[in-house]
Amino acid sequence: xxxxxxxxxxxxxxxxxxxxxxxxxxxxxxxxxxxxxxxxxxxxxxxxxxxxxxxxxxxxxxxxxxxxxxxxxxxxxxxxxxxxxxxxxxxxxxxxxxxxxxxxxxxxxxxxxxxxxxxxxxxxxxxxxxxxxxxxxxxxxxxxxxxxxxxxxxxxxxxxxxxxxxxxxxxxxxxxxxxxxxxxxxxxxxxxxxxxxxxxxxxxxxxxxxxxxxxxxxxxxxxxxxxxxxxxxxxxxxxxxxxxxxxxxxxxxxxxxxxxxxxxxxxxxxxxxxxxxxxxxxxxxxxxxxxxxxxxxxxxxxxxxxxxxxxxxxxxxxxxxxxxxxxxxxxxxxxxxxxxxxxxxxxxxxxxxxxxxxxxxxxxxxxxxxxxxxxxxxxxxxxxxxxxxxxxxxxxxxxxxxxxxxxxxxxxxxxxxxxxxxxxxxxxxxxxxxxxxxxxxxxxxxxxxxxxxxxxxxxxxxxxxxxxxxxxxxxxxxxxxxxxxxxxxxxxxxxxxxxxxxxxxxxxxxxxxxxxxxxxxxxxxxxxxxxxxxxxxxxxxxxxxxxxxxxxxxxxxxxxxxxxxxxxxxxxxxxxxxxxxxxxxxxxxxxxxxxxxxxxxxxxxx
Numbered sequence: 027x028x029x030x031x032x033x034x035x036x037x038x039x040x041x042x043x044x045x046x047x048x049x050x051x052x053x054x055x056x057x058x059x060x061x062x063x064x065x066x067x068x069x070x071x072x073x074x075x076x077x078x079x080x081x082x083x084x085x086x087x088x089x090x091x092x093x094x095x096x097x098x099x100x101x102x103x104x105x106x107x108x109x110x111x112x113x114x115x116x117x118x119x120x121x122x123x124x125x126x127x128x129x130x131x132x133x134x135x136x137x138x139x140x141x142x143x144x145x146x147x148x149x150x151x152x153x154x155x156x157x158x159x160x161x162x163x164x165x166x167x168x169x170x171x172x173x174x175x176x177x178x179x180x181x182x183x184x185x186x187x188x189x190x191x192x193x194x195x196x197x198x199x200x201x202x203x204x205x206x207x208x209x210x211x212x213x214x215x216x217x218x219x220x221x222x223x224x225x226x227x228x229x230x231x232x233x234x235x236x237x238x239x240x241x242x243x244x245x246x247x248x249x250x251x252x253x254x255x256x257x258x259x260x261x262x263x264x265x266x267x268x269x270x271x272x273x274x275x276x277x278x279x280x281x282x283x284x285x286x287x288x289x290x291x292x293x294x295x296x297x298x299x300x301x302x303x304x305x306x307x308x309x310x311x312x313x314x315x316x317x318x319x320x321x322x323x324x325x326x327x328x329x330x331x332x333x334x335x336x337x338x339x340x341x342x343x344x345x346x347x348x349x350x351x352x353x354x355x356x357x358x359x360x361x362x363x364x365x366x367x368x369x370x371x372x373x374x375x376x377x378x379x380x381x382x383x384x385x386x387x388x389x390x391x392x393x394x395x396x397x398x399x400x401x402x403x404x405x406x407x408x409x410x411x412x413x414x415x416x417x418x419x420x421x422x423x424x425x426x427x428x429x430x431x432x433x434x435x436x437x438x439x440x441x442x443x444x445x446x447x448x449x450x451x452x453x454x455x456x457x458x459x460x461x462x463x464x465x466x467x468x469x470x471x472x473x474x475x476x477x478x479x480x481x482x483x484x485x486x487x488x489x490x491x492x493x494x495x496x497x498x499x500x501x502x503x504x505x506x507x508x509x510x511x512x513x514x515x516x517x518x519x520x521x522x523x524x525x526x527x528x529x530x531x532x533x534x535x536x537x538x539x540x541x542x543x544x545x546x547x548x549x550x551x552x553x554x555x556x557x558x559x560x561x562x563x564x565x566x567x568x569x570x571x572x573x574x575x576x577x578x579x580x581x582x583x584x585x586x587x588x589x590x591x592x593x594x595x596x597x598x599x600x601x602x603x604x605x606x607x608x609x610x611x612x613x614x615x616x617x618x619x620x621x622x623x624x625x626x627x628x629x630x631x632x
Contacts, residue, residue, distance in 0.1 A: 056357030220435060223249055254273075396557060
């Protein structure tokens with residue numbers, strides 16, 4: 027089989043990857059060909075060696091078995107498997123919870139362990155924890171752990187359950203724009219709408235996402251399903267060769283109501299849930315792939331491991347705070363197929379405006395307790411885009427003959443005469459204008475303010491005075507002032523060295539976080555954890571505002587100004603970006619003499 031360009035690039039550089047990393051993730055979009063890459067890696071670098079391939083679901087396991095059997099001697103581990111590991115075969119396939127004693131034995135012998143859908147790896151969970159510990163403690167010295175995923179991130183408050191504790195690097199395998207250009211994937215065409223009457227503001231999201239028990243009734247009560255069907259009827263006429271769609275719903279009640287609404291349109295539709303028998307599910311999906319069933323409505327079973335290149339419409343009906351869920355589900359429609367020009371992504375759940383296009387998603391190996399809170403703003407991605415004097419995102423406010431609002435979200439020239447591209451109306455809300463905070467408070471404004479104010483104030487200040495008052499500044503500081511001082515101290519402590527990968531960036535950031543935590547604990551300074559981090563706190567300190575008094579503001583600016591004298595512009599920029607990540611984590615996690623984190627243990631200081 028001829029490899030795709032990105033696959034060949036990974037193969038060509040694989041010896042260097044192995045020399046640099048023992049546990050790493052290869053990141054590539056859904057449909058890029060990660061399974062083919064895994065097979066080729068085994069073939070070229072591990073012929074005759076023992077290899078384990080793991081995934082978290084039986085359906086995925088069967089797909090891997092079919093793909094790898096063509097080139098390798100494969101055995102899928104059964105629930106009651108009792109034979110010795112690697113008896114008459116080289117590649118062992120298993121979920122993380124099957125025949126654990128056999129897996130333990132196999133881990134000690136394997137030269138390579140591959141984990142598919144590696145974002146599912148929980149270093150502190152019941153599934154993969156044992157395997158990871160066995161690999162680290164008893165695995166071969168020359169063995170490697172390779173993860174494969176399109177979305178290398180776990181959003182969890184547990185600092186002992188971070189993806190970076192399982193893998194030490196992310197290798198960017200395939201850039202989506204290049205895959206679009208090469209015709210391996212099709213470019214998505216987004217059709218985002220904001221459903222005005224979907225009430226999410228009062229739903230408790232302390233669990234990290236919208237609870238399905240509260241979300242489903244809100245959707246049923248709203249016009250979301252009607253919106254989805256209306257938009258679908260418009261878009262299905264535009265796709266080629268025929269419309270084949272996948273609808274993603276949060277629960278069975280929403281899915282069943284959606285199926286009824288689609289059936290009333292006279293379209294063929296089927297429902298798939300976790301309770302659908304495997305044989306029936308496979309029959310439905312086969313019919314769907316052939317176009318005999320136009321719409322498949324699913325609940326939690328098609329976001330991973332399902333491939334139908336002919337699917338050319340995705341309808342997303344599950345509001346979420348998880349960009350992994352958003353990215354995985356949209357990716358199901360991007361595989362290329364004959365005569366398929368694009369995939370229409372109909373989003374009535376405000377995930378596009380919250381996270382942005384899937385091809386622009388950015389991932390992080392570390393998260394914190396409040397990392398999801400920023401997504402409460404369902405226009406979060408739009409509000410973070412650079413302010414453009416010419417263009418802005420608009421929300422159509424036109425009421426249609428059907429009594430629904432158009433609600434289409436679109437980008438247009440502020441001074442043009444064009445209206446909504448869907449309904450033509452000029453009645454619209456400027457989202458950028460409505461959502462924009464004070465320009466000085468957003469990311470871009472803070473960056474500009476920091477790099478303008480610090481050198482200017484530092485040049486004019488009496489440095490000896492503010493240096494002498496440093497101890498007083500810390501001991502007399504209130505919480506907002508501690509946040510500002512901690513940011514400035516983190517800026518002074520964190521490394522400005524260049525990083526070659528996301529994991530290396532976080533390695534430097536966590537080293538800096540450990541350093542500031544050491545300083546705080548050593549000096550008996552406690553930061554009480556909060557709900558979220560506000561840029562306004564740093565702005566206030568830089569501007570000598572009301573939250574941060576002059577003593578704390580000037581001592582913090584002194585700490586930062588000293589770095590401007592010592593480091594290059596590039597190093598200062600890196601220190602700033604890492605310090606911003608550090609203070610966001612400190613603000614929501616807090617800092618005390620009880621800290622017990624993988625990268626910092628307060629008891630060692632005490």
